[in-house]
Amino acid sequence: MCRVSKGLSLATSSGRSERRVRHFHDNRWGSERRQRRNMDDDQSAEETAFVVDEVSSIVKESLEAVIGRNPYEHKRVNQWTSSVVEQCLGQIITCIIMQKNGAGLQSASSCFWDNTTDGSCTVRWENKHLYCIVSVFGLAI
């Protein structure tokens, strides 16, 4: 079992500067998770390639499709977050939507899991009116 910590920050109150802090760790997540269940072979590193790109693109597509260029609307935000998480097939998905108002937002996560089989991916997206952070955590069964 290993610990992995990541941090991500957005626009701060002192200006428009944006800083992203990430601590990379050697975690792997098998996209062939379903196939692996049928395989009797042991889980070698080559099978569990980290596919953060695939997950990122799925998340970005769903954000574009659900929110697109819409401005922040308090009544619709609930539907948006539900739609985004439903479209991303995975294990645990968290979604944060924040209106662009000059406020600072900092998000961090820490995980206690098996570094060889589990992994995560965080996507930061924005349009003219709002920020959106989607984190996908994949845990092997």
Place this chain on the structure above:
Amino acid sequence: MEEYHSGDECIEGIIGGVDYSQNKVNQWTASIVEHTLTQLVKQGKPFKYIVNCAVMQKSGAGLHTANSCYWDTTTDGSCTVRWENRTMYCVVSVFAVAIAL
């Protein structure tokens, strides 16, 4: 729930009486998730944990968070703690997934 108390105490201990500071918020969120995770692991239960923390400055902006989980509802679960003081909001989510032994 025990996770609720772990999370609440950790937040209070780290950012209890301070104002939002852009320089320090990075350390705060990292400390909160690390301490919460340590407390949970100390309980010695057979779970994998994910702890997520978001700190937002109070400035009138709207914030919405949501999460969706694909797991075994009989053995896995989550807990979200929402905390605030005069200058900031803090939301901590803990997800626990049982390990098949």
